[in-house]
Amino acid sequence: MTQEAATTARLMTAAKEALETYHDVHVDDDGALTFRHSDVPCAVQAMQLAEGLTVLSLTCVVAWDLATSDELAQSVAERAGQGLFGTLGVVRTERGMDVTLRYAFPAEGMDPAPLGTLMMLVVATASQLRTELLAEPEGSTS
Numbered sequence: 001m002t003q004e005a006a007t008t009a010r011l012m013t014a015a016k017e018a019l020e021t022y023h024d025v026h027v028d029d030d031g032a033l034t035f036r037h038s039d040v041p042c043a044v045q046a047m048q049l050a051e052g053l054t055v056l057s058l059t060c061v062v063a064w065d066l067a068t069s070d071e072l073a074q075s076v077a078e079r080a081g082q083g084l085f086g087t088l089g090v091v092r093t094e095r096g097m098d099v100t101l102r103y104a105f106p107a108e109g110m111d112p113a114p115l116g117t118l119m120m121l122v123v124a125t126a127s128q129l130r131t132e133l134l135a136e137p138e139g140s141t142s
Contacts, residue, residue, distance in 0.1 A: 008048060021112070045057045
């Protein structure tokens, strides 16, 4: 096993341990961790960006197949500037608009408790945003 593989494996083990305090966590065939926070599906991956810089990447699918509207895209863009944890994205598809929240951070050496707290801040933000988006008249998921 390479040093990079060993480092990312340790980080994924720590992330799994941290998340299991809050959620049922599944390990996918590719090694990614997946879980649901309320109705928000989330995935965690680890990668080495440069030597000595290994990060966790947490992606939450906030909403999907929302009715396409410029107002909704603008609303998401405005919310993006208000958040501390993560980057909001809007993707237009044939079925509507999908909204994601992504957060990547160096996590090597973090203990499970603070690591879990940090990840829960991100997923709680995603859940809150989902609730707000679905309450808007143009928001509907399938």
